[in-house]
Amino acid sequence: MSGTHRLYKRYFEVTYQDLGKRGGVWDALVSHLQRHVPSDAAVLDLGAGYCVFINRIKAGERHALDLNPRLAEHCAPGVMPHVGDVSDLSMFRDGTLDVVFASNLLEHLDDEPLAATLAEVHRVLRSGGRFIVMQPNFTYAYRNYFDDFTHRRIFTHVSLRDVLRAEGFDVEVIRPRFLPYSMRSSLPAHPLLVKLYLWSPIKPFAGQMLLVVRKP
Numbered sequence: 022m023s024g025t026h027r028l029y030k031r032y033f034e035v036t037y038q039d040l041g042k043r044g045g046v047w048d049a050l051v052s053h054l055q056r057h058v059p060s061d062a063a064v065l066d067l068g069a070g071y072c073v074f075i076n077r078i079k080a081g082e083r084h085a086l087d088l089n090p091r092l093a094e095h096c097a098p099g100v101m102p103h104v105g106d107v108s109d110l111s112m113f114r115d116g117t118l119d120v121v122f123a124s125n126l127l128e129h130l131d132d133e134p135l136a137a138t139l140a141e142v143h144r145v146l147r148s149g150g151r152f153i154v155m156q157p158n159f160t161y162a163y164r165n166y167f168d169d170f171t172h173r174r175i176f177t178h179v180s181l182r183d184v185l186r187a188e189g190f191d192v193e194v195i196r197p198r199f200l201p202y203s204m205r206s207s208l209p210a211h212p213l214l215v216k217l218y219l220w221s222p223i224k225p226f227a228g229q230m231l232l233v234v235r236k237p
Contacts, residue, residue: 046212047073049215050219058078062081062119064122065085065113065120066083067123067126067138070095072100075100076095076096078122080120083100084101085101085102086107088105088106092104107126107130107134107141108130110141110142110144110145116146116150118146118150119146120146121142121150123156126154126156127154127181128175129171129173130173135174143190151193153232154181154185154231156176156230158178158229159176160178161228186234190234190235191235191236192234194231194233195232201224201226201228201229
C-alpha cells in the first residue's frame with residue numbers, strides 16, 4: 022500500500038468512524054436529495070466511504086467507489102463496490118451514468134487529481150445527467166476548514182460553481198448554506214429535525230454547501 026493510501030486509511034478510521042452510525046441523519050438527507058435522482062437511474066457514489074448515501078438512495082443501478090480496501094463490507098445488497106482512485110473511472114463507459122454524487126471529496130484533491138476527476142465525471146455522465154456535490158463552504162466554515170489535515174484546497178459556492186461550469190456543466194441548484202460544517206456533532210440526529218433543518222431558511226452552524234449541476 023502506498024504512503025498516500027496508508028494516510029487515507031488512517032484518516033478514514035480516525036475521522037469518519039462514527040458517521041456511519043448516524044443513520045437517521047442520512048435517512049433524512051438522502052430522502053431530501055432523492056428529488057435529483059430518478060428511481061431508475063444509474064448512480065455512482067464517488068468517495069463513498071461507509072456508503073451511507075448509496076445504500077439509501079433509490080436507483081435502478083448503484084455503484085460505490087472508494088480507496089478503502091474494505092469498501093465491499095459497507096455496501097448494501099445490490100450496491101456494486103469499486104476500489105480505486107476517484108480520478109480513474111475507467112470501469113465505466115462514456116455516457117453510462119445518470120447521477121454522480123460526491124460528499125466532502127473535492128476539497129481533498131490537488132490540481133491534477135481534481136481536473137482528472139471532474140473530466141471523468143463529465144465523461145461517464147449521460148447527456149442530461151447530474152453531478153451532486155456536497156462539501157464545506159469556506160465562506161462560512163473558514164474557522165474550522167483546516168482542522169481537517171487532508172483539506173488541500175479552498176472552495177466557496179462561487180469558486181465551486183465556476184470550476185464546474187468551466188468543466189462544461191450547467192448549474193441547476195446552489196445552496197451556499199445547506200448543512201452544518203460537521204455532521205458529527207452539530208446536526209440533530211432525529212430525522213424529523215433534520216428535515217426541518219433542511220427546509221428552514223434559518224440554518225445555525227451551516228458550513229456545508231450543495232451544488233447540483235447537469236451535463237448538457
